[in-house]
Amino acid sequence: MTHVLEVDGLSVAAGPAARRVPLVHDVSFRLRAGEALALVGESGSGKSMTALALLGLLPRGVAVTAGSVRLLEPGDRPPLDLVTAGTRTLADVRGRRVAMVFQDPMASLNPSITVGEQIAEVHRRHLGTGRAAAARQAVDLLGAVGIKEPGRRAGDYPHTFSGGMRQRAVIAMALACEPAVLIADEPTTALDVTIQAQILDLLVRMQDDLGMAMLLVTHDLGVVAGTCHRLAVMYAGRLVEEGGVGEVFDDPAHPYTAALLAAAPENAMRGHKPQAIPGTVPAPGEPPPGCAFSSRCAHTRPDPCDTAPVELVRTGARSVRCARSADLHRRGGLRRPAEATP
Numbered sequence: 001m002t003h004v005l006e007v008d009g010l011s012v013a014a015g016p017a018a019r020r021v022p023l024v025h026d027v028s029f030r031l032r033a034g035e036a037l038a039l040v041g042e043s044g045s046g047k048s049m050t051a052l053a054l055l056g057l058l059p060r061g062v063a064v065t066a067g068s069v070r071l072l073e074p075g076d077r078p079p080l081d082l083v084t085a086g087t088r089t090l091a092d093v094r095g096r097r098v099a100m101v102f103q104d105p106m107a108s109l110n111p112s113i114t115v116g117e118q119i120a121e122v123h124r125r126h127l128g129t130g131r132a133a134a135a136r137q138a139v140d141l142l143g144a145v146g147i148k149e150p151g152r153r154a155g156d157y158p159h160t161f162s163g164g165m166r167q168r169a170v171i172a173m174a175l176a177c178e179p180a181v182l183i184a185d186e187p188t189t190a191l192d193v194t195i196q197a198q199i200l201d202l203l204v205r206m207q208d209d210l211g212m213a214m215l216l217v218t219h220d221l222g223v224v225a226g227t228c229h230r231l232a233v234m235y236a237g238r239l240v241e242e243g244g245v246g247e248v249f250d251d252p253a254h255p256y257t258a259a260l261l262a263a264a265p266e267n268a269m270r271g272h273k274p275q276a277i278p279g280t281v282p283a284p285g286e287p288p289p290g291c292a293f294s295s296r297c298a299h300t301r302p303d304p305c306d307t308a309p310v311e312l313v314r315t316g317a318r319s320v321r322c323a324r325s326a327d328l329h330r331r332g333g334l335r336r337p338a339e340a341t342p
């Protein structure tokens with residue numbers, strides 16, 4: 001499959017150079033056309049900082065300190081590095097080649113402009129579409145994302161839409177230029193549970209229809225199983241495991257992945273009790289000398305886990321950052337961590 005986005009060695013830190021606090025360290029992954037990659041991990045693991053860094057949208061005081069984000073361009077055009085790209089290039093790429101959907105749809109909508117006009121504006125700005133044609137496109141897009149009576153609703157303001165409809169409108173806006181990459185950061189967390197599944201179905205259908213690459217940030221592993229092809233797990237700002245969703249779910253290679261799976265409510269449906277992960281994510285800026293998960297890990301050993309930084313090791317289609325991974329695998333793997341003997 002064709003790569004559309006190549007992220008290499010991405011690191012993000014907060015604060016001035018002298019008192020820099022690292023938030024994301026050396027993250028690398030590929031997004032391929034038509035493929036959805038889930039980025040999972042507990043709160044504070046650096047998922048949003050990674051997603052925001054891709055499009056130069058980091059909050060004030062937070063910056064990329066190393067790495068590249070290469071957006072591959074169609075035809076013979078050279079790839080664009082979004083880390084070094086200027087503000088004008090980034091503004092052109094955002095919404096046209098790479099679009100983003102956030103948790104809170106109101107943050108992406110202007111309350112004083114009709115929904116139809118906001119979608120049409122994306123078309124006009126990026127593709128130079130005329131006013132009337134762009135307005136028609138906006139109505140078509142609203143229909144495509146499941147808004148009933150799109151012709152009438154296009155003339156309404158965002159506050160007249162329900163939460164689920166607002167997120168549909170934001171998705172319509174994101175898809176207006178048929179981007180190559182869609183980045184969705186917890187796109188359903190703010191919505192009613194009944195609406196969440198509908199919005200995810202919509203995202204997956206659109207991703208498939210348009211052959212887009214998607215990065216879906218979520219901490220809901222149930223969502224991942226139904227929507228994504230590959231899974232990247234973050235812990236304390238680092239990727240600790242990456243691989244195909246089916247393979248990782250069946251045979252997690254990192255104890256943190258296994259612990260996340262065991263903690264998921266879906267685990268209860270398989271007749272197991274969800275197991276909370278003991279302890280908390282270490283605060284940024286105080287990384288231990290060895291593995292950052294060691295203090296919470298059921299399989300840790302002072303040596304090799306606490307002695308030296310653990311590298312991410314790639315074997316075939318799977319990457320894992322665990323000094324004991326081969327050893328644990330020999331003992332039968334990590335599928336049911338509560339019963340495995342450390």
Ligand SMILES: Nc1ncnc2c1ncn2[C@@H]1O[C@H](COP(=O)(O)OP(=O)(O)OP(=O)(O)O)[C@@H](O)[C@H]1O
Pocket residue numbers: 014023041042043044045046047048049050059060061062219284
């Ligand atoms: N503006 C900021 N300045 C400094 N540090 C920040 C800022 N925003 C977030 N952080 C810190 O960066 C780290 C990573 O945060 P991030 O928002 O990427 O986590 P996340 O994985 O998206 O979590 P969640 O699941 O809660 O959304 C956290 O320790 C957080 O406290």
Ligand SMILES: [Mg+2]
Pocket residue numbers: 047048049185
């Ligand atoms: Mg987040």
